[in-house]
Amino acid sequence: MLNLKGKTAVVTGGSRGIGEAIAVKLAGLGADIAIVYVGSEEEAQNAKAKVLEQGVKVELYYCDVSDFAASEETVKKIIEDFGGIDILVNNAGIVRDCLVLSMKESDFDSVINVNLKGAFNMIKHTYSHFMRKRKGRIISISSVVGLNGNAGQANYSASKAGIVGMTKSVAKELAGRGVTCNAIAPGYIETDMTNALSDKVKEQVAASIPMKKRGKPEDIANAVAFLASDEASYITGEVLRVDGGMAM
Numbered sequence: 443m444l445n446l447k448g449k450t451a452v453v454t455g456g457s458r459g460i461g462e463a464i465a466v467k468l469a470g471l472g473a474d475i476a477i478v479y480v481g482s483e484e485e486a487q488n489a490k491a492k493v494l495e496q497g498v499k500v501e502l503y504y505c506d507v508s509d510f511a512a513s514e515e516t517v518k519k520i521i522e523d524f525g526g527i528d529i530l531v532n533n534a535g536i537v538r539d540c541l542v543l544s545m546k547e548s549d550f551d552s553v554i555n556v557n558l559k560g561a562f563n564m565i566k567h568t569y570s571h572f573m574r575k576r577k578g579r580i581i582s583i584s585s586v587v588g589l590n591g592n593a594g595q596a597n598y599s600a601s602k603a604g605i606v607g608m609t610k611s612v613a614k615e616l617a618g619r620g621v622t623c624n625a626i627a628p629g630y631i632e633t634d635m636t637n638a639l640s641d642k643v644k645e646q647v648a649a650s651i652p653m654k655k656r657g658k659p660e661d662i663a664n665a666v667a668f669l670a671s672d673e674a675s676y677i678t679g680e681v682l683r684v685d686g687g688m689a690m
């Protein structure tokens with residue numbers, strides 16, 4: 443049985459979808475939870491309530507992870523509030539899908555800034571804390587489209603491929619310090635992000651998955667829980683697909 447008692451996990455984008463499932467799962471294994479989010483306060487309060495049901499400490503931090511200074515302040519505040527950080531989950535992400543033909547510069551910049559630079563900012567500001575502790579877990583949510591590409595997602599797939607490269611580099615930098623850094627590449631998961639797709643696209647994508655179905659946020663949360671645990675202490679620089687075989 444995985445056990446995260448006594449540990450503190452930071453989950454960016456933990457206010458809904460995959461991030462909320464990760465926060466609830468890690469809390470169920472005993473970890474205290476810091477949820478970093480933007481957007482709906484109501485969603486964040488709902489996520490907080492679900493985490494609280496697991497009987498752990500939980501706090502909400504409104505912070506745009508693409509903002510370097512704000513991320514630094516938030517990390518400092520979390521360390522103050524919880525006494526330290528053991529697990530960082532970079533899950534915050536956005537999409538601005540369209541063909542390059544009609545993609546605006548701002549569509550490209552905003553996706554790279556949240557998905558890739560946001561993960562960098564959080565890693566940057568927890569880096570020395572983890573080094574000093576000589577222990578830690580960094581888990582970033584990439585995507586199968588970061589491995590294979592996808593028409594209409596040049597910005598998003600670039601950000602998710604960037605996560606893969608950054609994960610392997612940070613894993614090499616911190617391996618000697620007892621800190622692991624891994625990525626998870628989800629396939630097609632049932633959340634608000636994918637619910638925005640048309641029914642036709644949803645059916646087409648599901649049909650292309652060897653398991654013939656969409657995954658659930660909990661499928662990603664289970665993989666995060668394993669990589670966050672002591673049982674995964676010899677795994678670093680890995681990119682774990684959780685995709686029903688989609689990107690085989």
Ligand SMILES: NC(=O)c1ccc[n+]([C@@H]2O[C@H](COP(=O)([O-])OP(=O)(O)OC[C@H]3O[C@@H](n4cnc5c(N)ncnc54)[C@H](O)[C@@H]3O)[C@@H](O)[C@H]2O)c1
Binds near residue numbers: 535536585633
């Ligand atoms: N849903 C899928 O099929 C799928 C597939 C592959 C990868 N992913 C990735 O999984 C992660 C979660 O996806 P989801 O489907 O749950 O998305 P979602 O849109 O339901 O949730 C996104 C979360 O990110 C947070 N967020 C967005 N911008 C932020 C910012 N600038 N600063 C801080 N927080 C911010 C939001 O507050 C929200 O909590 C994303 O990185 C996404 O790219 C999702």
